Each structure stands twice: as C-alpha cells, then as structure tokens.
Amino acid sequence: MTTTWPDHLAVGAVRFARPTAKYDDVLSFYRDDLGLPVLADWRGHAGYDGVVFGLPGAPVQMEITQHGARPRIPEPNPENQLVLYLKGAEARDVVVRRMEERGHRSVAAANPYWPERGAVLFEDPDGWLVVLAPWVFGTDPRQGVSGGSCSAP
Secondary structure: OOOOOOOOOOOOEEEEEEEEEOOOHHHHHHHHHHHOOEEEEEEEEOOOOEEEEEEEOEEEEEEEEEEOOOOOOOOOOOEEEEEEEEHHHHHHHHHHHHHHHHHOEOOOOOHHHHHHOOOEEEEEEOOEEEEOOOOOOOOOOOOOOOOOOOOOO
C-alpha cells in the first residue's frame, strides 16, 4: 500500500460536489447542525445555487449545488458516506451531542466495521450518511481490517 502522494500529481486542494433536491435543508444540516465552515456560497450564478464547505479548512472541500428543476438524485445507499475521522471518543461525543441537541438521531450502520470501532452515523436530508469515527485514519493500526489486504474501508 502506498502512503506517499505521487510526485507527478501536484494537487493543491480536493473538492467533491453533489447536487441536492433539498438545498436549504442540506445546507442547514452541514452548516448549522454539523458545524462545517462555509468557504463560499452563491445564489443564481448562471442558474446555480451552491455552497462550498471546508473539510477541514480549505484543502479538502465538499460542494452542494442545485440548478433549475429538481435534479434526479440517486437513491441513497448505505455506502454513500462522508467519514469524519475525529481525534478520539471525546471529540466524537461532542459532535454526537450537538447533533442530538439539534434534533438528529443516529442511524444504524450497514457495515459492522463502524459500530465495532465506536463510530456513530447520522443521515443528511438526502439520505447520505455522515460517519463520526473516533480515531484519525492511518494513525491507529488497531482500526484496520484484519484478514485482507485493505487496512480500512
């Protein structure tokens, strides 16, 4: 398994984007409830509304958009996940309390890997999952998957 970035791929930031049919609810979920920082937002730019969240800060970003008629959103799948690797169980508990105080309830994971390792999952308004894992990926060898070549899902 490679642990270094390829020299030929001089990436300065990464952004993944997805549309939503529930723009205001999804915006509120990630901005107000989960507490992700907003790096940019716009309304009516060439018919698009959008928001860019920092994950964390600016080098990793998530963009949520809406445009014109309601988009056809793929059916949610339990493997569509945003995994936030938090710095321990106490950090996870802070976020879980915040989400619960804002009216969200955790949901069951399809993959037993997550609850076996203390992760808690919440569903966004589109049905996509946010996984709150109480360890930082790559720093705790006990969190890997045994019996295969993969070190974590």
